[in-house]
Amino acid sequence: MAIKALLIDLPRCIGCRGCQVACKHQYKRAAEKTQFFGGPGYQNPADLSPETWCLVTYNEVVINGRYEWVFGKRQCMHCEVPGCASACPVKALEKLDNGPVTYRRHKCIGCRYCMLACPFVVPRFEYSNWNPYITKCTMCADRQATGDIPACAKACPTGAITFGDRPALIGEAQDRISANPSKYVHHIYGLHEAGGTCVLHISSVPFEKLGYVLRVPRSPMVAHTEPAMRTIPMVMLGLATLLGAGYALRTRKNRGGEHAETPTSGERSGR
Numbered sequence: 001m002a003i004k005a006l007l008i009d010l011p012r013c014i015g016c017r018g019c020q021v022a023c024k025h026q027y028k029r030a031a032e033k034t035q036f037f038g039g040p041g042y043q044n045p046a047d048l049s050p051e052t053w054c055l056v057t058y059n060e061v062v063i064n065g066r067y068e069w070v071f072g073k074r075q076c077m078h079c080e081v082p083g084c085a086s087a088c089p090v091k092a093l094e095k096l097d098n099g100p101v102t103y104r105r106h107k108c109i110g111c112r113y114c115m116l117a118c119p120f121v122v123p124r125f126e127y128s129n130w131n132p133y134i135t136k137c138t139m140c141a142d143r144q145a146t147g148d149i150p151a152c153a154k155a156c157p158t159g160a161i162t163f164g165d166r167p168a169l170i171g172e173a174q175d176r177i178s179a180n181p182s183k184y185v186h187h188i189y190g191l192h193e194a195g196g197t198c199v200l201h202i203s204s205v206p207f208e209k210l211g212y213v214l215r216v217p218r219s220p221m222v223a224h225t226e227p228a229m230r231t232i233p234m235v236m237l238g239l240a241t242l243l244g245a246g247y248a249l250r251t252r253k254n255r256g257g258e259h260a261e262t263p264t265s266g267e268r269s270g271r
Contacts, residue, residue: 003080004099004144005166005198006153007173010210011183012160013071015056017044022155023054026140048074050126053137054152059210070203072210073161075152076101076122076137077190078198081220087117092134099166099198100139108133119194119216139198166198173202195220 048055057072082101085093092107093114114123114134126132140150148154153163162169170191177184189207190197193216201207208214 001097003097003166003198004139004163005078005169005200006139006150007162007164007169008073008199008201009160009162009173009176010071010073010201010203012158013056013073014158014160015058015069015071016157017056018155018157019073019152019161020044020052020054020056022151023137024052026143026151027053048122048124050124050129050135053135057211061205061209063205070205070210072203072212073201074122075199076139077120077194078137078139079194079220080196080198081194083117083119083194083220084114084123087113089113096141098144100141100144101136102138102141103134103136105133110134120213166200169200173200177202192218194218 045052045055053075055074057074059070059072060067061070062068063070078099078101080095082093082095085091085095085101089111090107090109092104092109093101094104095101110125110132112123112125112134115121115125123134123136125134140148140152143150149163153161162172164172170188173188173191177186177188183204184202185204185206187203187207189201189203189212190199195218201212203210
């Protein structure tokens with residue numbers, strides 16, 4: 001099965017936020033159909049949130065001595081080997097063969113390990129909800145399953161978002177950079193970050209000027225999360241053993257004190 005991906009060509013973005021509104025509209029309708037009312041709203045926050053899974057960012061950058069607006073796009077990167085899925089102890093997050101990293105609410109226990117494991121700081125927790133869950137972009141896996149494309153790509157009026165096979169999109173990104181070396185920085189964000197992702201970005205300015213996370217290891221995050229996850233059963237077993245031993249010792253001392261305070265039959269008759 002071909003691995004699908006998104007190519008985000010930031011110089012083509014005009015900041016219309018059509019992708020952002022399309023994402024909200026898609027999942028607001030899904031929320032209403034399932035009577036889950038914690039879906040995306042239409043507000044425009046400064047960061048990703050439980051209600052905003054796709055966010056266009058506005059960045060004022062100095063280019064050739066002039067201040068200009070350059071747009072960025074934040075969403076789940078859909079890592080090829082996702083750290084969030086490897087850190088989840090109940091498999092609520094799953095990497096599909098065709099690319100998306102999906103989330104199954106009915107399995108989630110709210111531990112938030114996925115938030116700690118994600119190098120791109122994407123998963124968000126519904127702190128204000130009485131019955132909170134994790135939320136994040138799913139690359140419209142449900143739409144892909146019916147032969148459609150992600151809502152953000154379909155709504156983009158300028159071709160800034162392209163959906164297709166990952167190898168083909170990598171080639172397309174390389175061709176655009178080679179054809180316009182003065183227009184693009186020579187970096188495909190997502191090609192190697194965290195072992196590679198299914199959301200690729202190309203830009204006219206260095207990604208750090210757009211607020212992108214750059215201190216991301218090139219190796220898959222699973223190399224960092226699996227050792228930690230393997231220690232959890234041993235830590236829990238050790239903690240249970242320690243607490244059990246402490247309880248047994250305390251119970252034994254209490255019983256010993258009760259026996260010492262109980263008068264013998266001779267003492268009772270002497271009174």
